[in-house]
Amino acid sequence: MTEPSASPSSWGFTPIRVGRRIQHFRQVDSTNNVAHHHAHDPANDGLIIVADVQTAGRGRLGRSWSSPPEDGILMSLVLFPPDPLRRPALLTILSAVAVCQTIQDTTGLNAAIKWPNDVYLRGKKVCGILVEQSCGPGEPAAIIGIGLNVNTRAEVFAAAGLDQAGSLAMFHPQPLDRQDVFARLVACLDEAYGQALQGDLTDLEARWRWHSGLLGRQVQLTARGETHTGRLLDLGFDGILIVGDQGEHLGFAPEVVTELKPLEQ
Structure with a gap:
């Protein structure tokens, strides 16, 4: 695992809650694993772990998650939410709504939320979300892992036998700036979580319904x-x-x- 670097300002945004601290790694086994090491201290609320490469990424039900180096966004978010917001289903949908908004903002395209934890674009899976609970001592924390395929080419998925997988660039005229997409994703997560903290779930539910279709x-x-x-x-x-x-x-x-x-x- 490489040494972490980066501050929010270096990524081009000023977050309120989500992304107040960022640790950027060249390579990790799993960003969720790294995040769990930080999930025992409430001072790490809002911490983001982001990596260029994962060697043992995982998804729901123990499935693996793979992404070519530096083609996508591989990140995990540490949160210490209040009791009403600790539900994994709520945090998953909140994150999926933020991903859909990010895709709209960066590509102009509308994505779909597929229950329970995937985001699809034009019939291809472009994002997976994995919410885990910390099991250590102290205040309970939630770990939100997000893998978003940004610039992976269709032939890469085909060679790996991933016929249902896709990326944002497959439906965009040119490759996207991964840092710009990451910055937008953090901003959208920050906004959605802020809404939830204020007790405003109505808008999140409405956007979930719309994106489910x-x-x-x-x-x-x-x-x-x-x-x-x-x-x-x-x-x-x-x-x-x-x-x-x-x-x-x-x-x-x-x-x-x-x-x-x-x-x-």
């Missing part, structure tokens, strides 16, 4: 090992509601929903 559609939902089909009535931090095939209303806490997808693409 599923309201009113026939969906397949899996929760607690059981699969249900029906029309999606609502997406919210208080619950996901569908009308089943027999007209029954079914509600689920977001934390128990492991799959939510349209029946027809």
Whole structure:
């Protein structure tokens, strides 16, 4: 692991909460692993670990996450949120909304949130999010890992057999400045988290609904090992509601929903 460097000002922004401190590494095994080492001190609230290379990046359910060197954004955020905001589902959606805003701001394109932790652009997965809880002593912390493919070429994904993967540059006329995208992402995360801290979840929920593109559609939902089909009535931090095939209303806490997808693409 290389020595960390950088300050927020060197990345071109002045954050309020998220990114007040940044540690930039040339190479790490996993930015989430490094972040966990800093998750026992509340003074590290808002700390970002960012790396050019990950040798053992991971995603949801223990899956690996790989990205070519210096082609994407590999980062983890340490937060000490108040009790109402410690829910992994809420932090995941908050982060996904911020990623979608970043993509809109840097490319002019609208991205889609795919439950529970992916962001897609024109049918290709461009971002994965992994929220973990610290398990050490002291005040509970949350670690938000974000991997965003920025400039990876389509042929690189094809050679790796990653047919569903994509990058921002694949849908943009020229490569993007990775530092500019990172700065915008941190600003969007800072804004979204600030809203949540003020108790304003209404806007985040509305943006989640819009970027999901599923309201009113026939969906397949899996929760607690059981699969249900029906029309999606609502997406919210208080619950996901569908009308089943027999007209029954079914509600689920977001934390128990492991799959939510349209029946027809």
